[in-house]
Amino acid sequence: MFDLIVLSVFNGLIYGLLLFMLSSGLTLIFSMMGVLNFAHASVYMAGAYFAYSLTPYLGFWGALIAAPFLAGLVGAAVERFGLRHVHGHGHVAELLFTFGLAYLIEEFVHLVWGRNPLDQRPPPLLDFPLFTFAGIDFPAFKVFMIVVALGMFVALWLILTRTRIGLIVQAALTHPHTVGNLGHDVPTVFTLVFATGSALAGLAGVMGGIHLVTNPGMAQALGPIVFVVIVVGGLGSLAGALIASILIGLLQTFAIAVDASLADFLRLFGLQVTRATPGWEVWSITLAQIGPMLPYLLLVLMLMLRPRGLLGSRDS
Amino acid sequence: MTHRTAIVAVLGLSLAAGTALAQSRGTVKIAYIDPLSGAFANVGDLGLKHYTFFADKLNAAGGVNGQKIEIVPLDNKVSPQESLIALKKAIDDGIRYITQGNSSGVALALTDAVEKHNARNKGKEILYINYAAVDPALTNDKCHYMHFRFDADADMKMQALTNYMSGRKEIKKVYLINQDYAFGKAVAAAANTMLKAKRPDVQVVGDELHPLGRVTDFSPYVAKIKAAGADSVITGNWGNDMSLLIKAAKDAGMELDWYTYYAGGLGSPTAIGQAGRDRVKQISEWHKNVPSPEMEALVAEYERRFNPPGATGTYNEYSFMRLKTAFEMVTRAMAEAKSNDPVKAAAKLSGMKHHTEFGEVQMRADNHQLLQPLYVSTMAAGLKYDIEKTGLGFRTDDRIEAKDTALPTTCKMNRIG
Numbered sequence: 241m242f243d244l245i246v247l248s249v250f251n252g253l254i255y256g257l258l259l260f261m262l263s264s265g266l267t268l269i270f271s272m273m274g275v276l277n278f279a280h281a282s283v284y285m286a287g288a289y290f291a292y293s294l295t296p297y298l299g300f301w302g303a304l305i306a307a308p309f310l311a312g313l314v315g316a317a318v319e320r321f322g323l324r325h326v327h328g329h330g331h332v333a334e335l336l337f338t339f340g341l342a343y344l345i346e347e348f349v350h351l352v353w354g355r356n357p358l359d360q361r362p363p364p365l366l367d368f369p370l371f372t373f374a375g376i377d378f379p380a381f382k383v384f385m386i387v388v389a390l391g392m393f394v395a396l397w398l399i400l401t402r403t404r405i406g407l408i409v410q411a412a413l414t415h416p417h418t419v420g421n422l423g424h425d426v427p428t429v430f431t432l433v434f435a436t437g438s439a440l441a442g443l444a445g446v447m448g449g450i451h452l453v454t455n456p457g458m459a460q461a462l463g464p465i466v467f468v469v470i471v472v473g474g475l476g477s478l479a480g481a482l483i484a485s486i487l488i489g490l491l492q493t494f495a496i497a498v499d500a501s502l503a504d505f506l507r508l509f510g511l512q513v514t515r516a517t518p519g520w521e522v523w524s525i526t527l528a529q530i531g532p533m534l535p536y537l538l539l540v541l542m543l544m545l546r547p548r549g550l551l552g553s554r555d556s
Numbered sequence: 557m558t559h560r561t562a563i564v565a566v567l568g569l570s571l572a573a574g575t576a577l578a579q580s581r582g583t584v585k586i587a588y589i590d591p592l593s594g595a596f597a598n599v600g601d602l603g604l605k606h607y608t609f610f611a612d613k614l615n616a617a618g619g620v621n622g623q624k625i626e627i628v629p630l631d632n633k634v635s636p637q638e639s640l641i642a643l644k645k646a647i648d649d650g651i652r653y654i655t656q657g658n659s660s661g662v663a664l665a666l667t668d669a670v671e672k673h674n675a676r677n678k679g680k681e682i683l684y685i686n687y688a689a690v691d692p693a694l695t696n697d698k699c700h701y702m703h704f705r706f707d708a709d710a711d712m713k714m715q716a717l718t719n720y721m722s723g724r725k726e727i728k729k730v731y732l733i734n735q736d737y738a739f740g741k742a743v744a745a746a747a748n749t750m751l752k753a754k755r756p757d758v759q760v761v762g763d764e765l766h767p768l769g770r771v772t773d774f775s776p777y778v779a780k781i782k783a784a785g786a787d788s789v790i791t792g793n794w795g796n797d798m799s800l801l802i803k804a805a806k807d808a809g810m811e812l813d814w815y816t817y818y819a820g821g822l823g824s825p826t827a828i829g830q831a832g833r834d835r836v837k838q839i840s841e842w843h844k845n846v847p848s849p850e851m852e853a854l855v856a857e858y859e860r861r862f863n864p865p866g867a868t869g870t871y872n873e874y875s876f877m878r879l880k881t882a883f884e885m886v887t888r889a890m891a892e893a894k895s896n897d898p899v900k901a902a903a904k905l906s907g908m909k910h911h912t913e914f915g916e917v918q919m920r921a922d923n924h925q926l927l928q929p930l931y932v933s934t935m936a937a938g939l940k941y942d943i944e945k946t947g948l949g950f951r952t953d954d955r956i957e958a959k960d961t962a963l964p965t966t967c968k969m970n971r972i973g
């Protein structure tokens with residue numbers, strides 16, 4: 241039992257930090273521009289494919305830098321030549337734009353790389369079990385992912401709180417018009433934030449493509465859940481995104497580890513629930529089975545009880 | 557006769573002649589309803605490549621009854637609702653043959669809709685070629701005359717797999733992990749009953765159902781398998797659910813024997829690599845190392861076509877023997893019926909015996925389930941053909957003859973036409 245708890249914490253942490261890498265960029269974009277960027281997870285997928293194609297030429301370490309850079313360029317271009325023009329037509333137009341963009345990226349991936357999963361291996365330097373716990377190996381690459389994600393958090397946090405550009409971004413989060421009136425070039429800040437967010441998604445893609453499997457479904461697999469993260473964490477809050485990611489990672493992982501059902505729960509109170517009980521189908525569903533649903537339950541509850549999220553600064 | 561009526565009559569005549577002409581010269585359309593986007597896009601794409609390959613070959617030889625076969629791909633995103641929309645579209649386009657394979661959840665929805673359509677639209681019946689959806693219900697309680705299944709059902713495969721397992725004394729603790737829908741539940745149920753009957757000493761230490769196509773990281777499941785102390789895993793997972801599961805287990809350094817339905821392709825061999833050697837087993841109707849010069853030539857032709865020189869990405873493997881059998885038998889039924897009308901073809905197809913490279917197969921007349929030889933095979937090194945360029949291929953452990961795969965059926969169906 242103890243083993244399973246430790247393993248679940250570790251697995252939950254890794255999954256949570258992967259979510260954080262994706263959601264940190266999204267939460268900045270969402271809160272600054274009010275754009276629910278549906279294509280964010282697609283950029284994550286593009287990052288994985290970029291890394292796949294670049295690795296033969298640049299090696300893993302080269303691809304680790306070049307793929308996010310490319311993803312950032314894509315993001316900058318999308319903002320500068322697409323979103324900026326759509327912006328004037330309101331949020332619905334923006335929403336539809338990013339929605340369509342997500343499909344475009346997926347089709348592009350189909351055309352260029354095909355529909356089959358691609359094999360990406362960790363670099364030889366990280367391709368070994370770092371330690372073994374309770375008979376389960378922990379690949380060094382997973383630990384590397386944790387280090388990168390935490391490093392990313394610290395770097396972003398320093399930039400946002402200790403630099404001038406961070407100051408403007410922070411201000412634009414809550415008072416975009418005032419910042420514009422003060423003479424700052426808000427559109428360029430937007431492009432910059434969008435590009436950075438996309439680059440971070442690309443970086444997550446490089447990691448995710450190796451940790452999971454690089455395939456055209458990887459955007460859809462993580463797309464919806466990053467929205468849960470940013471809502472639960474609070475719009476624009478980096479620390480909130482980190483806490484929410486890890487919370488959701490742990491929630492999902494622990495749910496899988498628990499085989500108890502509602503029937504077992506009722507039995508604790510002396511109520512006998514058996515196959516003959518009406519609604520057995522519902523009572524017998526285990527927590528493990530509904531695990532993937534729990535983050536969305538959390539989303540609904542959070543919106544009902546605390547719409548600003550865990551660490552959000554405004555209700556919107 | 558006034559001018560106007562004359563014009564109308566002439567118009568009507570020419571229209572009628574036009575349609576008759578279109579029918580004799582046109583194409584027989586087969587709607588291919590399977591996932592072409594989303595998490596299982598690669599699985600749907602694989603089947604489509606097979607169909608295109610066989611249709612092109614047949615068309616080059618003149619088609620069937622003077623008509624060419626046209627495969628019409630319709631994306632269903634493995635969703636029963638989307639599949640019903642696709643079926644509606646096929647019906648509106650006058651398509652009389654449909655084929656589907658991925659997900660029994662989809663198949664149950666489709667077969668029900670096809671049965672109702674056939675009952676209400678005499679003369680416009682649809683024939684359903686099921687090449688991979690293996691929930692036993694489809695040829696038992698939910699069977700009907702115009703549904704034909706060309707893959708062995710989950711029970712038939714589990715029967716073969718557990719017969720093989722019954723002779724392996726090293727199996728002590730088995731973990732079942734399956735997708736949470738009709739097929740996954742059927743696999744789990746069959747494994748539980750059959751293991752209990754054949755190996756009462758074997759302990760089932762886990763019976764897990766996970767959501768279909770939604771799990772991105774299987775590490776938590778692997779931790780659970782480890783905590784349960786299993787030495788073997790039985791799984792019906794397919795597509796990315798299979799490759800991600802096996803990859804997570806490999807990354808965790810788990811030493812497990814895998815008894816699978818679908819670990820023989822679509823990224824799973826790549827994901828496990830050398831760690832799968834002598835450990836990954838599959839039950840299938842064919843694998844590349846079953847000797848047959850004809851099949852080997854066909855496989856080579858297929859792989860030359862879909863892996864042109866300089867192609868990047870994953871190598872496209874020939875994978876489904878049963879799809880060849882299905883295509884051959886359906887078109888042979890049309891030829892023998894001297895008509896491309898699905899009702900007439902169905903009459904020939906029901907009970908049809910057919911020679912394949914690996915012995916005679918038969919479409920059972922009582923429930924329209926194909927009986928074909930099955931193979932239990934293990935991933936091994938040093939074989940003639942490897943899979944996904946891993947250096948490992950599949951080696952036959954056991955061949956089950958077609959007649960020995962038959963199971964009793966509860967199917968009651970009414971002949972049409």
